[in-house]
Amino acid sequence: MQKLFHPFDPFVLLFTIGFSFVGIFFLYKLIRWIERLSDKDTELLNNSIFTVKTWQALKEVIWESLLHRKIFGINKRLGYMHMSLAFGWFMLILIGNVESIYYSGRFFKPIYISVFWRFFDPGPSFPQAVYQPGFAFWMDFFLLLVLSGLALAIIKRFRSVWLGLKQTTRQRPVDRLALTALWLIFPIRLLAESATCGANGTGSFLTGTLGHLMSSALSPEPSFLSLEPFVLPLWWAYSSVLLLFFVTLPFTRYAHIPSEAVLIFLRKYGIRVSRESPGYTDLSTYSCSSCGVCIDPCQLSDALPGRQVQSNYFVKSIRHHEHTDIQWDCMQCSRCEKVCPVGLELMTMRQLSRTDMAMGSKSTIIGHPGRNGQAHRILYFAGCMTHLTPSIIRSMSQIFDQAGSSWQFYDPDGLACCGRPLKLAGQSEGANRIKEQLQADFLASGAELLVTSCPICYRMFNEDYILPGMKVLHHTQYILELIEWKRIRVDQNKLTAAYHEPCELGRGSGVISEPRELMSKLYQKDTTPDIEGLCCGGSLGAPGLDLVTRRAVARGALGELTSGKPDVLITACPLCKKTFGPVSEIPVMDFAEAVARSLTGGSVLPETSKSLKTRHKQQVAV
Amino acid sequence: MLDGREYRITVIGAGPAGAAAAISAAAMSMEVDWYDKENRPGGKLNDYHQLFPDRATADQILADFDGRTDAIEIKKHFGTAVNRIETDNRQLILLSDNKIVGSADAVIVATGFDFFDARLKEEFGYGIYDHVITSPDLEKILKTNPEDLRKEGADPVSIAFVHCVGSRDQQAGINYCSRLCCITGIRQAIGIKELFPSCKVVNFYIDIRAFGSGYEELYREAQEKYKIQFIRGRVSEASENQQHRILLKAEDTLMARPLKLTVDWLVLLVGMVPSCTQVQIDNHQCTDQETGFYQPVNVFTGSRIAGLPGIFMAGACGGPMSIPEAIASGRSAAMEAWQYLKDR
Amino acid sequence: MKKYWKDYQKDIAEDNYFYVRSCIRQNFFPGAENLFIDILRNKLGKVVFEDADHTTCTGIGYHTDIVPLETTMTVVARQFALMKEKGFKNLVVSCVTSFGLYSEILDLWKHQPELKKKIAGYLVEATGRIFDEPGNMVHASDILYKYRHEIAAIAKHKLVDKETGEPLKIVDHIGCHYAKTFPERGVGGSEFPQVLTGLINAWGGSTVDYPERRHCCGFGFRNYLVQANRGYSISQSKIKLESMQPYEPDLIVANCPGCAMFLDRWQYTLEETEGSVYGPNDRKIPVVTHEELAGLVLGYDPWEIGLQTHQVPVEEMLDKIGIEYDPDLKYADRQGNLIGNPEMINQQVC
Amino acid sequence: MAGKKNFGFERHAGRQIDLDHADNSLATELAEVVSAWSACISCGSCAATCPAGQNVGFNFRRLHYKIKLSLEVETDNYPSLLTSCLLCGKCQLVCPRGIPTRYLSIQIMQKTKHYAEVIPPV
Secondary structure, eight states, X not given: OHHHHSOOOTHHHHHHHHHXXXXXXXXXXXXXXXXXXXXXXXXXXXXXXXXXXXXXXXXXXXXXXXXXXXXXXXXHHHHHHHHHHHHHHHHHHHHHHHHHHHHHOOSSOOHHHHHTHHHHOOOSBTTHHHHSOSHHHHHHHHHHHHHHHHHHHHHHHHOGGGGTOSSOOOOOHHHHHHHHHHHHHHHHHHHHHHHHHHHHTBOOXXXXXXXXXXXXXXXXXXXXXXXXXXXXXXXXXXXXXHHHHHHHGGGSGGGHHHHHHHHHHHHHTTOOOOTTOXXXXXXXXXXXXXXXXXXXXXXXXXXXXXXXXXXXXXXXHXXXXXXXXXXXXXXXXXXXXXXXXXXXXXXXXXXXXXXXXXXXXXXXXXXXXXXXXXXOSEEXXXXXXXXXXXXXXXXXXXXHHHXXXXXXXXXXXXXXXXXXXXXXXXXXXXXXXXXXXXXXXXXXXXXXXXXXXXXXXXXXXXXXXXXXXXXXXXXXXXXXXXXHTTSSOOOXXXXXXXXXXXXXXXXXXXXXXXXXXXXXXXXXXXXXXSSSOOOOSOOXXXXXXXXXXXXXXXXXXXXXXXXXXOSEEEESOHHHHHHHTTTOSSOEXXXXXXXXXXXXXXXXXXXXXXXXXXXXXXXXXX | OBTTBOOEEEEEOOSHHHHHHHHHHHHTXXXXXXXXXXXXXXXXXXXXXXXXXXXXXXXXXXXXXHHHXXXXXXXXXXXXXXOEEEEETTEEEEEETTEEEEEESEEEEOOOEEEXXXXXXXXXXXXXXXXXXXXXXXXXXXXXXXXXXXXXXXXXXXXXXXXXXXXXXXXXXXXXXOSSHHHHHHHHXXXXXXXXXXXXXXXXXXXXXXXXXXXXXXXXXXXXXXXXXXXXXOEEEEEEOTTSXXXXXXXXXXXXXXXXXXXXXXXXXXXXXXXXXXXXXXXXXXXXXXXXXXXXXXXXXXXXXXXXXXXXXXXXXXXXXXXXXXXXXXXXXXXXXXXXXXXX | OOOOGGGOOOOOOOSOEEEEOOHHHHHHSHHHHHHHHHIIIIITOOOEEEOTTOOOOOHHHHHTTSSOHHHHHHHHHHHHHHHHHTTOOEEEESOHHHHHHHHHHHHHHHHOHHXXXXXXXXXXXXXXXXXXXXXXXXXXXXXXXXTHHHHXXXXXXXXXXXXXXXXXXXXXXXXXXXXXXXXXXXXXXTTSOOHHHHHHHHTTOEEEOOGGGGSOOSOOTHHHHSGGGHHHHHHHHHHHHHHHGGGOOSEEEESSHHHHHHHHHHHHHHHHHHOOOOSGGGOOOOEEEHHHHHHHHHTOOTTTTTGGGSSXXXXXXXXXXXXXXXXXXXXXXXXXXBOOOOSSTTOOOO | OXXXXXXXXXXXXXXXXXXXXXXXXXXXXXXXXXXXXXXXXXXXXXHHHOHHHHHSSOOHHHHHHHHHTTOOSOOSSSOOOGGGOOOOOHHHHHXXXXXXHHHXXXXXXXXXXXXXXSBOOO
């Protein structure tokens, strides 16, 4: 038993070097991350450490980092693959430690002992151990779990569709190196442990059986000595592949293993990505596992085939401080943010990487807070884009008047902008200047309700503006209220329609149900496809897209939206309407127009639908 | 021979319009006499390099016409310039320098056009400075020897095109728009950029009138693909410096500021004026007072020239026309002549 | 440069000239007009009549909106009346501004005969005189152009560099009112008038065709009358001088007194204010009028014909051609006694 | 050299746009990034619909046209006021040539040196 008390063999050094390298690296990183937090965030951190939030964070670490619950939502097999690798490996380490403590009786001992425990203690004899649910049994069980996940990972590399991913990330060379190292760890461990067990006639159902098979394969009569020469080399191999993995880990996607845990804690404490806390942004880039889940939802994957613009590539480009322009190639539609298993604030990270040039800082916004000083209950802010779709403005004024509400049109001459387009382009300073101006105007108007037709403005008013005593509604919400309070009456017509949910309204602002309720009140048949909201392509988030790409995105979205053969496409955003208009085969209308038509008894479809159709035909050729 | 009666028709002019008229007339089995002052057909097509908008080469069109005119029986009288037509009770007598050269039942005049003589715009220095050329000159250079554009073996550094030279110009007494110089200038500019990619090409224009199908697309391609610069403003003056490069003075009307540019070649996009070898028809006033082009009796009912019956016009002798339009008008003139002869 | 100007030929009277002087020329180049008359009378044997009663044509007043057009027309009609009384038909105008003005008035009368009658009425009312339009009206430089070969025949010097035998490089500048307003009134039309190049070529010099050849010399009346505007005037001259610089001209000839004066004076001002000089090897370019050029070629004494009043010293040019002159007598009066040098005239500033 | 004498008037620097010695590096750089910009026909729709342009002397058409002629964007009597652009994108929606004018505005800001240093990226 001499080996038990101070077990050592040179091969463990490789693992130890690797492991300590990773330890020191991430210790240094941890300090850097916390150091480069803004005072506000550091305060948040200090006040929340010894509170229930830490327990909640710990729970989330288990649910997310180990079990990857969120990925199960995307695809069960993909979820199982990640869970098996993460949770399986964690259990191997845990049980390995307990086993080594139990047998060696020493709680504090070099870390390598538990990792290579099977080498030092071949364990219970085979085949009896198969039936005793002891350590060996559980170690084999979790090893098998990990290997099953590994098999799925290999399949994903070649046929990712089977795991629900049309496309997967094209990894960098160093990532592929770490990947191969990771893939080699567990098979070699299996062989190493089985060789030891085979040579000593021990091992449970997996290692024992395999060990036995190996020894019998090598020599006809069952002699244990035949495996002896293979034991040490296999353990050397196991330790060196671990070293390779640990050395490459900090520079590859696997840095997310330690980083994500730290991220979960800081996020639970309320810290968010901001210009003032570069540390947290850096931590976020390390937490990205580059799993490629964000590629499929991104509509630019089809519109810009072959271009690596999706969030995983973008995060990697910031992390490695590469100077690229892809921070501009993102429509800010947040479809990727919705599915990101690590929950990174991808939208804000893109905005921050867009140099702030204090745009919009010199312009003065002219609006009309109150007509001749008289306060009105409702302030209607059409939005700059809505002035290019005047039918929405005309319809809204008809609705306001029909409902007899006391309202004031804030920007009749279209000289006001909410500031969000600046924010989307990373111009936070300019955006703030505009916000201050409008905010003061709105409060000065004395209105209680601010209604806007543009989801982009709506989100800005909700998220950034501080309007005490003032409610903000998108006109779909306001119209629904009018109907529910019987202030206006709409009758359902026989047409079939489909609703395109603007990104900034649905995902962006959480206004999901009201538009759909309005649809049911307006149209007999609703063929809206049950998929995540699609971006129309006209987004301000991606200024660099040329017209051809935008039209490609629009056509892709239309293909889905009109799959149910609707007569008309309804949307709730002037920009979406303007983008779909020239490309859509069927008329595109805003809720306001549809409601106004049914109120004033006008024809249900815009009169020009026929000419619109023919005109669309030619323009679709662009 | 057609339904038992002999129809003899004469086509004056062997350009695209004349060729089309002759071919169609022959196809309607009329007896065709085909005259041209040059001793080969094709008219100006012989000097053209590439056409717009699809940049087919002029030689292709020529070859196609030659092929078709050779295949059918047309009596060609090239090298005789018919310059007068007189009537002798239902017969039309053709005279060349007062010598009778033929007669016919109907005549199609397709004498084409001439380019505006850029020397009348002295301020541009055409005929005074060597490196000031017109678009037809450039077309010949591009067709025969583009190398001439090089100076001592070096590529030209910058070339300027001036639109509306002798068109829409009261000073030059030509108030109509010649329609085709814009697109010619655009296509030639593209031709230059293809030959000398690093050369800076600037087109000075008042309005770009790219009206035909495929014209606007060519204009856009010139802007975006070939990076040809279009400056809105008339060049007022051109003078030569010691290196024989041409100094241009213009105003960029979008900046409302005067502008100076020195170029290796100045290309004047000259307009289309009536051909000097027009055919006199008995002493009838058959041309438009203002422009000098032949005048139809009624622009809606057909191409019969005012004055004597049985004389029709085709092609650019009736006004600025592109080659496809000229060809089409050639065919329609033949058709009209046949109808006239049949109903007579 | 190809010869195309032949399309613009103009008929110039042979003899019996009624000469009207120029107020600018008399002031800026006092010897020039007498020189012109002397050449015509004594060198070419022409009859040149000069009427002491004739006045300014009020051209500068008209161009600067001080004198109404009808007044100017009446004054010009009076000149014609004087000519009629003396029995002459061929008017020779010394100043280009007058020449332009006379052409403009004759053209106006041609298109509005009733205007001519009205002016005739005014003249009779004011002076009791009646007038006829001149049979032939030309500018003084036209006459020299007509007899350029006769002058060449009796010339004592050639516009050639004495040492190298190279013809002098001479820039010609034609007054805008000479032919730009009425092209058919200029020898060679408005774009490339030949009236001065004809002289230069006939007398052995070589002409320079530089890009800004037809640009305004800077005189431009309103450009310089008000001091604040003179910036415009000098800017035009600079454009011209800068453009001719590469050609390293030896001399500038102008047929309008204004052009000659400004191209001459502004070279001094440009040198003073900006230190820039435009002649060959950092010298300034001397400027002469057509009569002076003829006088030099015919061997007149440079100081006799008033070249010392020019801003840019002419000595170097005279030496180049090989014209003798007495440097000490540059500032002497007719009797030979010195009247003192002008303040900075000879100092070669940079 | 001559002292700078003052005669009571100044010679005027020419207002001529000198295309011979124009430095068009910015223009070429922009034309590469936003290639459709070369197809601009200066129709003025962008300047017309621009909300910032109505109240402030910011004329987007004149600004990017000046760059095309390699003229100085920032002059004292014609400050470009580019920073007053709201990036709202209305100009992009109305441009008949389909030019991504909003992106052009961003690129001009970034490529016109002294703006970019205003606030460095994260």
